[in-house]
Each structure stands twice: as structure tokens, then as C-alpha cells.
Amino acid sequence: MEFRTGNLQLMKDWNLSLLANLIRRNPRISRAELTAITSLSPTTVSSLVAELIEDGLVRETGVGESTAGRKPILLEFIPEGRIALGISINHDGIRVAPVNLLGKPLYVYKTNGNLANERSIISQVDRGIEACIDFLKKHNLFKHLFGFGIGVLGLVEGTKSRYLLGDNWHTLDLAPLLTKYKGQLKFEIENDINAMALGETWFGQGKEDNHVLYVYTGYGLGIGLIIDGNLYRGAFGNAGELGHVSISQGDHGDLKCSCGLTGCLGPIADGAHLMLKIKEAIENNVSTSMSLDNLNFESFLEAAVNKDPLCEKLLDELIFNLSRAIISTINLLDPGLVILGGFFSNPNHLASERLIGLIKNNSIASYRDEFKVFTSNFGDDSGVIGAATLILKNVFDFQITNRYID
Numbered sequence: 450m451e452f453r454t455g456n457l458q459l460m461k462d463w464n465l466s467l468l469a470n471l472i473r474r475n476p477r478i479s480r481a482e483l484t485a486i487t488s489l490s491p492t493t494v495s496s497l498v499a500e501l502i503e504d505g506l507v508r509e510t511g512v513g514e515s516t517a518g519r520k521p522i523l524l525e526f527i528p529e530g531r532i533a534l535g536i537s538i539n540h541d542g543i544r545v546a547p548v549n550l551l552g553k554p555l556y557v558y559k560t561n562g563n564l565a566n567e568r569s570i571i572s573q574v575d576r577g578i579e580a581c582i583d584f585l586k587k588h589n590l591f592k593h594l595f596g597f598g599i600g601v602l603g604l605v606e607g608t609k610s611r612y613l614l615g616d617n618w619h620t621l622d623l624a625p626l627l628t629k630y631k632g633q634l635k636f637e638i639e640n641d642i643n644a645m646a647l648g649e650t651w652f653g654q655g656k657e658d659n660h661v662l663y664v665y666t667g668y669g670l671g672i673g674l675i676i677d678g679n680l681y682r683g684a685f686g687n688a689g690e691l692g693h694v695s696i697s698q699g700d701h702g703d704l705k706c707s708c709g710l711t712g713c714l715g716p717i718a719d720g721a722h723l724m725l726k727i728k729e730a731i732e733n734n735v736s737t738s739m740s741l742d743n744l745n746f747e748s749f750l751e752a753a754v755n756k757d758p759l760c761e762k763l764l765d766e767l768i769f770n771l772s773r774a775i776i777s778t779i780n781l782l783d784p785g786l787v788i789l790g791g792f793f794s795n796p797n798h799l800a801s802e803r804l805i806g807l808i809k810n811n812s813i814a815s816y817r818d819e820f821k822v823f824t825s826n827f828g829d830d831s832g833v834i835g836a837a838t839l840i841l842k843n844v845f846d847f848q849i850t851n852r853y854i855d
């Protein structure tokens with residue numbers, strides 16, 4: 450009979466996740482190097498590595514150089530050793546993707562969601578899950594599926610999210626999806642932008658930083674905060690509502706926000722409100738190269754760069770006000786790294802350059818050489834990568850050997 454105290458098991462899990470993380474971050478590392486870095490005994494390292502290999506997470510990959518004696522066998526992570534489905538539901542649409550242990554989507558199912566219709570969202574997500582499962586089965590990867598992570602807009606509580614569309618609150622309950630796959634796979638649900646911030650710290654630009662401010666500007670707007678290495682949600686899970694930070698004066702002082710106040714950033718800076726404003730201008734015969742057929746942010750940016758007067762003015766306002774809100778947040782929270790995601794994630798675009806310049810030059814942290822403002826490398830996949838991270842991070846956190854958890 451085997452006697453094990455909880456503490457010993459905890460210690461073993463901790464050592465397993467330590468080695469798993471070291472091998473993930475240092476591809477082609479040997480057992481001897483792991484022993485040297487961790488100060489664990491060679492026997493312990495060997496037995497834990499054997500467990501990781503047995504579990505399909507790690508493999509041997511050739512031999513390394515040696516100054517004397519036997520050449521060491523090198524180890525690496527198997528990227529497809531575990532896979533999570535990342536599900537993203539927000540103003541930018543619905544996306545579902547199987548994502549591997551390197552944070553790389555293997556396939557992406559995309560559809561435009563109608564956020565006002567709860568039943569249609571659930572059935573579209575379900576179709577996306579089925580499409581991803583088919584993909585995994587076809588590529589003989591289904592057995593590696595570990596769980597589903599869902600990043601959804603709004604205020605998340607349990608399986609439900611509440612969000613504002615126009616002046617109306619909507620409630621989306623994801624319970625039907627959970628019921629369908631219950632008992633087979635692990636589930637996690639989180640606010641979409643929080644999940645994206647987490648994705649950046651595991652697989653993206655924020656891997657080396659403990660204090661990260663992630664700013665997402667898409668058709669929705671918000672921030673994800675990593676403080677001391679942990680996601681900060683606030684007392685009621687509402688942290689990061691950048692769209693409701695009070696900012697505007699003058700022209701927009703009386704613009705009423707869906708939250709009931711005037712002067713919120715969202716109505717000036719999020720993509721959905723911006724498109725409404727351009728639509729209204731077109732209907733009022735304001736001169737612009739935009740038309741009702743190309744109402745999207747990419748066309749808007751192109752028009753602004755090509756000196757369309759309406760779009761140039763709107764972009765100036767957007768960048769100015771957004772930068773003010775971001776600078777205020779930086780001055781309040783003192784992050785070492787700011788990551789811009791969504792519309793401003795192309796570092797070479799004039800608009801991103803202007804926004805980054807304003808933030809870098811006007812934040813209190815600007816005097817520090819270490820203060821960084823980066824753009825995200827995830828492009829349109831930030832939602833699915835973030836959502837999948839909710840699950841994938843568990844592979845490296847303790848319960849590493851449990852494939853299915855209720």
C-alpha cells in the first residue's frame with residue numbers, strides 16, 4: 450500500500466510544473482542542466498522527466514555537445530502534447546480555435562455573431578466547437594484536447610456574462626455548452642480582454658514582465674491588468690472598463706454613454722461607436738471617401754492616412770483621447786510594460802506610432818529606460834489565444850497529470 454501525505458504530492462506537482470516550465474522556456478535542455486538549475490537530485494529529475502515523457506508532454510530530441518564523457522540527451526516540449534479550445538465572443542465576432550502548448554492556433558473557425566441573440570451565439574459557438582473537434586480528429590489530435598477556455602465580453606459571473614448593447618443590458622448564459630460537454634473536459638470562463646492579457650503574459654509580449662497593462666481597442670474597448678504576475682479583476686470583476694473612464698470635453702462633453710454618464714471614452718474611441726458616427730455623417734451627406742459598404746476600421750484608417758477630412762479628424766480625436774486614458778492608467782498603476790492589442794497592434798502603422806509616441810513621451814514612467822510600450826504579435830487571434838490560455842496554463846500549474854477535470 451502506498452502512503453502519501455498531501456504535502457509530498459504537492460511538492461511533486463510543484464517540481465513537475467517547475468521542470469515542465471523550464472523545458473518549455475528552454476528547448477533542447479538536458480537532464481544535467483535541469484539538475485543544475487533546480488538543485489534537485491539527478492534521480493529526482495530523471496524520474497520526473499520520465500513522468501513528463503510518459504504523459505506525452507516532453508520528448509527526447511537528439512544529443513548535445515559534451516566536453517568529456519557521454520553526450521547528453523536533449524529534451525523538448527511536444528507542442529501538441531495538450532490542446533485547448535479557445536473560444537472568443539465579443540464585438541469583433543465569434544471565433545473558436547484549437548491552440549497548442551506554444552499558444553499557436555492550429556485552425557480558426559470565424560463567424561459574425563449577433564450579440565443581441567443569445568440562442569444564436571450559443572449555436573454558433575457550438576458549431577465552431579464541432580468544427581474544431583472535426584479538425585482535431587482528422588489530424589489525430591483529439592486525444593490531446595484538454596479543455597475549453599471561453600473569453601466573453603462583459604461582466605462575467607459564473608457561467609453568465611452581462612453586457613451593454615446600446616442602452617440595453619443583455620445576459621448570455623454559457624451553461625448549455627458546459628452541460629453538453631460536462632464530465633469530459635475542463636472549462637474556464639473569463640472576460641475576453643482579461644483572457645487576452647493573460648495570453649500575452651504566457652505566450653506573447655508579456656512573458657518577462659510582472660506588471661503589465663494590456664489595452665485592447667477593437668469594436669469594443671478595455672484593459673486587462675496583470676499586477677504582481679496575477680490577473681487583477683477587482684472586487685466585482687469589473688476592473689479594466691476603460692471605455693467608461695471619463696475623458697472628453699468640448700465637442701463631446703454632452704455625449705451620453707450607455708452607462709448613463711456623459712464624457713466616457715468608449716463613445717469616442719471604440720470601433721463600434723466610431724462606425725456609427727461615420728454612418729451618421731454619410732447619411733447627413735458629409736463629404737468622405739467612406740461608404741456604407743465599407744464601414745470597418747481598416748477602411749477608416751486607410752481613409753485617414755489618405756487625408757479624408759472626416760476620418761482624419763476622428764482619428765486625431767481617437768488617438769488623443771485614448772492616449773490620455775492610457776497615460777492616466779499608467780500613472781495610477783505604474784506598469785513596466787504596456788501592450789497595445791486590436792486595431793493598434795501593427796507597430797509600423799502611422800496611427801500606432803502616434804499612439805505609442807504620445808504614451809511614451811507623456812507618462813510619468815517615461816523617465817525610466819525600462820518602461821516599454823509594445824504592440825501585440827497575436828493579430829486577430831488574440832481572443833482565441835487568450836481564451837485557450839485559461840486552460841493551457843493549468844498544464845504548467847500543478848494538476849499536470851489530470852487530463853480531464855470536472
Ligand SMILES: [Zn+2]
Nearest residue numbers: 693706708713
Ligand atoms: Zn460610460
